[in-house]
Amino acid sequence: MLDQVSLSLSAGEAMLLTGPNGAGKSTLMRVLAGLRKPDSGQLLWQGGNVFADRMSYSQNIAYLGHQDALKPGLTLAENLSVFSHGASLDEAFDSFDLRYLADTPVRLLSAGQKRRAALARVILAQAPLWLLDEPSLGLDAHSVTRLGEALRRHRQTGGMIIATTHVPLPLDDVRHLTLSGVPVDDWTGEFVDA
Numbered sequence: 001m002l003d004q005v006s007l008s009l010s011a012g013e014a015m016l017l018t019g020p021n022g023a024g025k026s027t028l029m030r031v032l033a034g035l036r037k038p039d040s041g042q043l044l045w046q047g048g049n050v051f052a053d054r055m056s057y058s059q060n061i062a063y064l065g066h067q068d069a070l071k072p073g074l075t076l077a078e079n080l081s082v083f084s085h086g087a088s089l090d091e092a093f094d095s096f097d098l099r100y101l102a103d104t105p106v107r108l109l110s111a112g113q114k115r116r117a118a119l120a121r122v123i124l125a126q127a128p129l130w131l132l133d134e135p136s137l138g139l140d141a142h143s144v145t146r147l148g149e150a151l152r153r154h155r156q157t158g159g160m161i162i163a164t165t166h167v168p169l170p171l172d173d174v175r176h177l178t179l180s181g182v183p184v185d186d187w188t189g190e191f192v193d194a
């Protein structure tokens with residue numbers, strides 16, 4: 001599916017993955033998240049093989065997939081508390097204007113509100129590497145602005161971002177990797193936090 005993909009990121013850097021439907025962007029994101037092993041090639045975190053110790057690598061990443069992965073029966077505050085590790089929810093709520101929805105069951109949220117909640121969860125993870133698969137999906141213009149602010153703050157504190165998108169994202173000084181969508185046999189890649 002993916003062949004000869006090679007990328008590396010340093011602290012504060014951001015990369016956008018683009019390409020047509022089916023090009024393999026989400027597949028690469030799942031590999032980068034340690035959720036799927038590449039057929040060949042390496043995924044490195046600070047020089048160490050991610051798949052040798054997936055658990056400790058997972059503490060360094062916040063992965064946002066297409067699904068928002070929230071529990072519909074719990075309130076928004078309850079959902080976010082699970083990921084707060086005791087930290088205050090205030091910053092995450094305020095980053096996406098969610099405070100007024102704290103006591104609302106997630107099943108009642110709109111699609112865009114759920115996406116904002118999933119993004120708040122990314123902030124709560126307090127992980128250096130954010131892996132965001134189409135983060136602006138379903139967001140209104142104001143929320144896209146909020147997303148841009150959150151991305152900027154994360155990078156200012158040395159955080160790294162890899163995001164896929166089909167639309168422009170509010171992300172300055174970003175590197176680009178475009179996948180062609182041409183089917184190939186296997187994936188060889190390397191991911192290094194220098």
Ligand SMILES: Nc1ncnc2c1ncn2[C@@H]1O[C@H](COP(=O)(O)OP(=O)(O)OP(=O)(O)O)[C@@H](O)[C@H]1O
Pocket residue numbers: 001019020021022023024025026027028
């Ligand atoms: N689990 C799977 N088993 C088999 N094929 C898969 C699997 N997951 C994805 N694919 C295929 O791999 C290709 C790449 O899919 P992927 O979801 O990575 O594309 P994408 O670039 O993210 O596309 P989009 O822009 O539509 O989100 C597609 O042809 C898809 O059908």
